[in-house]
Amino acid sequence: MNQTESHTGDPRFFQRRGPFALCKVVKQLGLEIDLDTEHAQKNFIGVAPLHSAGPNEISFLDNRRYIDLLKETRAGAVIVAKAFADKVPEHSVALISKDPYQSWACVAQFFHPAAPSTGKIHPSAVISENAIIGNNVEISALAVIGDKVKIGDGCIIASHAVIETGVEIGANCRIGAHVTISHALLGERVVLYPGVRIGQDGFGFAVTPEGFETVPQLGRVILEDGVEIGSNTTIDRGSMKDTIIGAGSRIDNLVQIGHNVQMGRCCIVVSQAGISGSTTLEDFVTIAAQAGLIGHIHIGKKARVGAQCGVMSDVEAGSDVIGSPAMPFKEFFRNVATLRKLSRKS
Amino acid sequence: MNQTESHTGDPRFFQRRGPFALCKVVKQLGLEIDLDTEHAQKNFIGVAPLHSAGPNEISFLDNRRYIDLLKETRAGAVIVAKAFADKVPEHSVALISKDPYQSWACVAQFFHPAAPSTGKIHPSAVISENAIIGNNVEISALAVIGDKVKIGDGCIIASHAVIETGVEIGANCRIGAHVTISHALLGERVVLYPGVRIGQDGFGFAVTPEGFETVPQLGRVILEDGVEIGSNTTIDRGSMKDTIIGAGSRIDNLVQIGHNVQMGRCCIVVSQAGISGSTTLEDFVTIAAQAGLIGHIHIGKKARVGAQCGVMSDVEAGSDVIGSPAMPFKEFFRNVATLRKLSRKS
Amino acid sequence: MNQTESHTGDPRFFQRRGPFALCKVVKQLGLEIDLDTEHAQKNFIGVAPLHSAGPNEISFLDNRRYIDLLKETRAGAVIVAKAFADKVPEHSVALISKDPYQSWACVAQFFHPAAPSTGKIHPSAVISENAIIGNNVEISALAVIGDKVKIGDGCIIASHAVIETGVEIGANCRIGAHVTISHALLGERVVLYPGVRIGQDGFGFAVTPEGFETVPQLGRVILEDGVEIGSNTTIDRGSMKDTIIGAGSRIDNLVQIGHNVQMGRCCIVVSQAGISGSTTLEDFVTIAAQAGLIGHIHIGKKARVGAQCGVMSDVEAGSDVIGSPAMPFKEFFRNVATLRKLSRKS
Known part of the structure; x- marks a missing residue:
């Protein structure tokens, strides 16, 4: 097994949108930053931590403990607090945010949005005929849905989940396996x-x-x-x-x-x-x-x-x-x- | 979702017996209390905590910390230790017990007995042909019962339980989901x-x-x-x-x-x-x-x-x-x- | 239920090899011990703790706390450190080891080897057609194997295990139930x-x-x-x-x-x-x-x-x-x- 190289957003496990021009990313984050034209149109393919990000990836610094990594990063853009902006290397665009971690959450969700319900119900699921299942609900293999259960629109019920009699679940919930x-x-x-x-x-x-x-x-x-x-x-x-x-x-x-x-x-x-x-x-x-x-x-x-x-x-x-x-x-x-x-x- | 009102014995989830005349309840509890005729025949529909019980519900006090709730309760009857009997409001019958918490367990079981085995075996359960299943055993969806397993009379095996080879289970056990x-x-x-x-x-x-x-x-x-x-x-x-x-x-x-x-x-x-x-x-x-x-x-x-x-x-x-x-x-x-x-x- | 007698290697749950002559056991342990002919050919049926081992069972002492049990054991042979060899009773063969606990692991595995994969896939398992399953893999009832999962040769996947999309599992792994x-x-x-x-x-x-x-x-x-x-x-x-x-x-x-x-x-x-x-x-x-x-x-x-x-x-x-x-x-x-x-x- 050769897996020592750490990996952000491994396509075996994560869906990815994009690439996106940096100006679009900045708009998504709600940041007020004047980008010059060259930077504004540059395309970015995803997010990565400071130590592994490449020129077309966005990174961030939130914890002062990792400031040495900032100085050496190859990231094309880095979300930082104003106080650290002058530590961002020249080849990287500093995206100044009042709350870098929140901005990071936002940009990571932008490239990797949570997968929505497929709306599919696996034939092996055991579902009571008295259960009330909303629209666009995904129910995976071997889930058990009991009598008079109510499941709201857009919910995702993973494999082997057991929902017992009478339970009510609102819209857009995600219920994990087992x-x-x-x-x-x-x-x-x-x-x-x-x-x-x-x-x-x-x-x-x-x-x-x-x-x-x-x-x-x-x-x-x-x-x-x-x-x-x-x-x-x-x-x-x-x-x-x-x-x-x-x-x-x-x-x-x-x-x-x-x-x-x-x-x-x-x-x-x-x-x-x-x-x-x-x-x-x-x-x-x-x-x-x-x-x-x-x-x-x-x-x-x-x-x-x-x-x-x-x-x-x-x-x-x-x-x-x-x-x-x-x-x-x-x-x-x-x-x-x-x-x-x-x-x-x- | 409007669910802020707390609820004892929600009929979506709990079966309920009764109503029962107070004299029957007192007999069930094994308490020696002389009830006057009016109280003895009054019907009660269930149990509830002091703060929410109504005139046809029974409550209890076990923890001195909640004595203020006793003074204000609307409960029709309250199980209490002798020392607190004089704090029970006039409209409520004091049911004096040497062990109020044990009496509470008893009265709650009286109104809400544990559901017995249905004796049904769900067709999706995977049961070894060498397993020995007793009388009146309930086995829910997708349970797995291995080779040479023995399950005693009256057991309830919930969904997705896995009982591996050779395990022996005595009578009237309840094995939960997963x-x-x-x-x-x-x-x-x-x-x-x-x-x-x-x-x-x-x-x-x-x-x-x-x-x-x-x-x-x-x-x-x-x-x-x-x-x-x-x-x-x-x-x-x-x-x-x-x-x-x-x-x-x-x-x-x-x-x-x-x-x-x-x-x-x-x-x-x-x-x-x-x-x-x-x-x-x-x-x-x-x-x-x-x-x-x-x-x-x-x-x-x-x-x-x-x-x-x-x-x-x-x-x-x-x-x-x-x-x-x-x-x-x-x-x-x-x-x-x-x-x-x-x-x-x- | 009469189960107070504790039991090592209950045949309801454990497979057992043997019996083995003591000379074969000693060879397996890699110990350099000169056994006299009588002892060398004596057959042993298994392992047991000092307090319950019989004359044809092997035991061990690793923790000084239990030295009193050593003096009274009926075991036919006992694995011990050199320092305790003179405490082994006369009717028992002292098997002197530099690391008695490791030798114990070895002898217990010799009599009770871990069961290998049966290579059987239970028909109730839900396996994606895009999953890649190696040779001689055992998959038990109601396991779920997702899209593009890779499972190496000789793996054992127990009942109700859920392996989600894209996961890769090397050879000879054992994945438990649930x-x-x-x-x-x-x-x-x-x-x-x-x-x-x-x-x-x-x-x-x-x-x-x-x-x-x-x-x-x-x-x-x-x-x-x-x-x-x-x-x-x-x-x-x-x-x-x-x-x-x-x-x-x-x-x-x-x-x-x-x-x-x-x-x-x-x-x-x-x-x-x-x-x-x-x-x-x-x-x-x-x-x-x-x-x-x-x-x-x-x-x-x-x-x-x-x-x-x-x-x-x-x-x-x-x-x-x-x-x-x-x-x-x-x-x-x-x-x-x-x-x-x-x-x-x-």
Whole structure:
């Protein structure tokens, strides 16, 4: 196998549009840049990182850590913040953006738009005759669509997905391979990656002298518009009320969301974090990787919980916490320094 | 999508029995309560949480944190401990229970019993002709049942489950969608949620100068009666002896159980915890979320391991540990307080 | 269910060769041992652990912790290091090895070799007519093989595996049940356990005033020769360059590998660890269970990261770190001791 050369947009896996003249790209990005005629008409075939981009590819710099790569890039154009524009080599056009990473997202989508639904339903899919399937829905091989399921227009359901009885899915959702959904209502543009589990029973039981008595889990899971959920993440349905993931929130791989969790709009939950039952997150909360939150607590708006943090009580809006048990960032790093100093003395 | 109103027992997803007269409910719960005639005959249609229950629904209070909701509830009856009975509003009947949460489990099951097996085998399931399938077994679409598999009476096998060669499953088990089982023997009433992986090779290899040499994993997984295992949890088979999960134990989502782990009866393992190979847990051990145990250690009866705890050595029966490395609860919180005090001084 | 007796190599699940004369076993192990004639011709039927092995079974001792079992074993032969040879009971032949665990791997494989491909393709598998399937490939029930997929000679593809468009798999790979692979190139002898997710989008988006803008993930996943990946582990494809897992590396269950991670040869990543995007590991790095690495850092050759460690910066080659934030082992345990002492005083 000779595959050591890294590759952006390998045509075996990615569709590509273009080439596009640079002036068209700049217009697409909404940037106000005066290109001279020569540059404006030059054609570009795609995007690539600084170290591998060629003269007809566009690159970007977002992280100061990689500034040495900028100086040596062969890219024909580079999206940069104003502060770095003078570091762009002469043979390359500096495309100055207030938010280079957002511009990068935009230009990469321009060359490589997400494939739309083919509208085809594979004959091996098992679809209940009571299911209501919208227009232009793609359903791949061996997917299972249960009784009274509703699937909105333009959805893509990948191979082996299982959509259980009564589930409702809004328009233009993408449901990955091997996803399981039960007891749930999904808004529009929801994206579930492979192996996501939505709507199974929460971890609820009463302890009795004879063992454990299961408590029926009678709520649902609500995934609002634009929610995205990473591979093998698990979201349990509510016990009495619903588990709710607010519009636009992004959840990474292998995350656990317990029953009755209420998450606000545009929250971020990074991989392997866990949120215990009945905890609430207001809008714009960030939970970093491997953090854990106990149940029945409240995380205020725009609060940020650090990686591996163990949160045992409410977190105020706008605050940054880290450590286990959670404390303000400053206090945590002061503790680390203090203990190091004391250890050396002892 | 208009789904902000939370919903208990949405008929799209849950079957419901009843209505039932309150006297019948009280009898079902085994409570000794003298109801006056008017209350005894009043019909109830279901259960709901305090904040949304209506006059013909039953609710409960178990967590002191929610006592304000009790005072304002519209529920027709509320299950409470004796200590809170005087906080139940006048229009609501107080159903006094020694264990309100257990009574809640019982009443919720009464209105919403788990659906029994339909006894139907979907024609798309792929079933070996050498498999032995019991009476009244339900097998859903596209499940795969391997050679010489035995499935007991009354089992429910969901869509896309894969039961590999030789696996034996006792009566009345529920195997979720996308579950994989190999090299395993299951008792009765075992419940596996979607995406559970049972019986794959443990992480075993010898380090050699040329790389790693795989050690064949020649044991099995034994899941005793009544075990329940959460979504996407992985339980590796033993290397030489068996991996054993004791009767009645409850394991949450995304938990890792290594090869040769021996778990006693009625243990609890909360989400994202990990137990390394050859570690043993006696009966009634609790492992909280995201805790990790190294291999080859012994956890005594009724010990409790706190969230995110890192356990590097044996834990005595009945003790409570937390922290990484693990220490008694008291010591952990004293350490936290000491370090905070010293940091402020420095 | 009567299954308390633990069992090595249960014939319901494992194929077995033999019996073999001890001289043949010793030759297979490459050990230089002078057996007397009686021992040399004695037949052995298999392997078993010290506590359950019988007179015609071979066992081993690798961990000093189990030396008491050695003294009492009924095994007919025991693989041991020279230092323990005099602890082997008289009725048992001591098979002295410089690396008993490697010898154990070898003898267990001798009696229980991995089953080769049957070369059969199940009629229920859904295989694109543009896929290129090698010689002697086994494809189980309901697997899905996409357009232009290439599968090398001797591969085994288990039930319900989904191999998406364009994926290339080298010779003699084993792909477990319910695995999903997209945007990926696999070398030879790669082993993926059930529920592994390879090649889905990384967690990439730009934060905008209106919410999150998805950044197309245009790289691939490269799994080099001999890589093994545990159940329900997730490996995201690169954003612009590739995510690479180096030859011979072993990854355990429920691990998260972010986009653009570059892992060298023969690395070990234990269960529930997480490696964030764009971090690089040189050869022979070990990451213990539940450790977490932030993105964009570099871990030097042969470095070892302890369980639950939180790594926020580069780690030097050959060093051992633990704690959150990560520090040298010695410093960590000195800190623990210091804090305990100070707490007792206060």
